[in-house]
Amino acid sequence: MTLAIAVAVLGGLALLVAGAEILVRGASALAMRFGVPPLVVGLTVVAFGTSAPEIGVSVEAALDGRDDVCVGNVVGSNTFNVLLILGLSALVAPLAVARKLVQVDIPVMIGTAMLAAWLASDGVVSRVEGAVMLALLVVFTWAAIRLARGDAPARDEPPAEAPRRHAAVDAVFVLGGLALLVAGSKWFVGGASDLARAFGVDELTIGLTLVAAGTSMPEVATSILASARGQRDIAVGNVVGSNIFNVLGVLGAAAVATGDGVAVTRTALAFDFPVMLAVVAACLPLAWTGFRIGRREGAVLVGLYVAWTGFLVLDAKRHHAVPDYGRVMTTFVIPAVVAGIAVSVFLAFRRGNGRAAP
Numbered sequence: 625m626t627l628a629i630a631v632a633v634l635g636g637l638a639l640l641v642a643g644a645e646i647l648v649r650g651a652s653a654l655a656m657r658f659g660v661p662p663l664v665v666g667l668t669v670v671a672f673g674t675s676a677p678e679i680g681v682s683v684e685a686a687l688d689g690r691d692d693v694c695v696g697n698v699v700g701s702n703t704f705n706v707l708l709i710l711g712l713s714a715l716v717a718p719l720a721v722a723r724k725l726v727q728v729d730i731p732v733m734i735g736t737a738m739l740a741a742w743l744a745s746d747g748v749v750s751r752v753e754g755a756v757m758l759a760l761l762v763v764f765t766w767a768a769i770r771l772a773r774g775d776a777p778a779r780d781e782p783p784a785e786a787p788r789r790h791a792a793v794d795a796v797f798v799l800g801g802l803a804l805l806v807a808g809s810k811w812f813v814g815g816a817s818d819l820a821r822a823f824g825v826d827e828l829t830i831g832l833t834l835v836a837a838g839t840s841m842p843e844v845a846t847s848i849l850a851s852a853r854g855q856r857d858i859a860v861g862n863v864v865g866s867n868i869f870n871v872l873g874v875l876g877a878a879a880v881a882t883g884d885g886v887a888v889t890r891t892a893l894a895f896d897f898p899v900m901l902a903v904v905a906a907c908l909p910l911a912w913t914g915f916r917i918g919r920r921e922g923a924v925l926v927g928l929y930v931a932w933t934g935f936l937v938l939d940a941k942r943h944h945a946v947p948d949y950g951r952v953m954t955t956f957v958i959p960a961v962v963a964g965i966a967v968s969v970f971l972a973f974r975r976g977n978g979r980a981a982p
Contacts (some may be wrong), residue, residue: 643800
């Protein structure tokens with residue numbers, strides 16, 4: 625890997641993380657000025673803001689005709705968010721899951737993943753379909769605000785402290801964050817594509833691994849720090865909100881930005897989308913068992929991420945061990961995980977934990 629590629633990848637990633645941080649700070653302050661409840665700020669502004677690198681990278685990749693990077697970034701980020709971010713956060717401290725997340729937001733996350741797979745099933749997400757996704761994102765955000773405001777009188781949360789700096793400063797933060805995201809996206813996409821060519825790895829795999837992990841760094845920091853500080857429901861809410869935004873906002877914006885939509889390969893449809901669907905669907909039984917995700921579940925999620933990444937790397941290199949690796953995963957690992965989740969759900973039902981909120 626040449627120095628220029630390393631500078632492009634690492635420099636672009638640094639700009640993406642810095643831009644997302646500045647954007648979240650400015651947008652959160654502006655939202656509070658307009659009386660948006662803190663819960664909604666966390667589920668929408670913070671979750672969407674930490675997904676800002678994904679939208680920058682995916683739109684840039686789509687405009688450059690690198691649809692594999694765009695699709696891989698969305699699908700890979702959603703898989704990464706659940707397996708690694710939730711897994712690591714649960715290892716730091718068992719995660720509490722709010723009843724609303726189980727009843728509303730996680731089902732919405734699963735529904736958006738299913739929608740993406742269905743729209744992509746014909747090999748392309750068109751501009752019209754992208755516009756529908758963006759419209760659904762607006763509806764989701766509006767509904768989240770309405771629900772949170774309806775619940776506000778029953779909450780014991782202290783009122784959010786009004787920002788002390790001038791509103792113009794917050795607006796500058798938002799614009800500056802967006803500028804850094806645009807610049808970082810150009811560097812990061814170009815460097816990642818050059819890296820794929822240098823190592824003989826296809827752009828879909830680079831999108832699923834390096835690009836997805838890199839653009840998900842804000843979610844990593846937000847969720848793990850929230851878990852360590854005892855704000856464990858925020859750790860889960862950030863992942864769920866980010867995954868919803870990745871599908872509706874990121875893929876939708878990328879499809880709208882291009883004239884012909886975003887092309888989806890058969891490989892992604894046959895393997896990567898089903899993996900994403902299985903991963904996000906597993907969140908519901910995991911969260912429903914006692915409204916918590918414990919360290920044991922976290923370890924399983926992290927292990928599955930390592931196994932999934934290992935398969936992608938071996939497959940990209942056309943390694944001779946790929947068939948045996950796949951057989952072990954489908955014959956032993958996946959059935960064992962499914963059986964474990966089923967047992968946890970059954971035991972939770974027997975104890976009645978599924979009927980009580982934390």
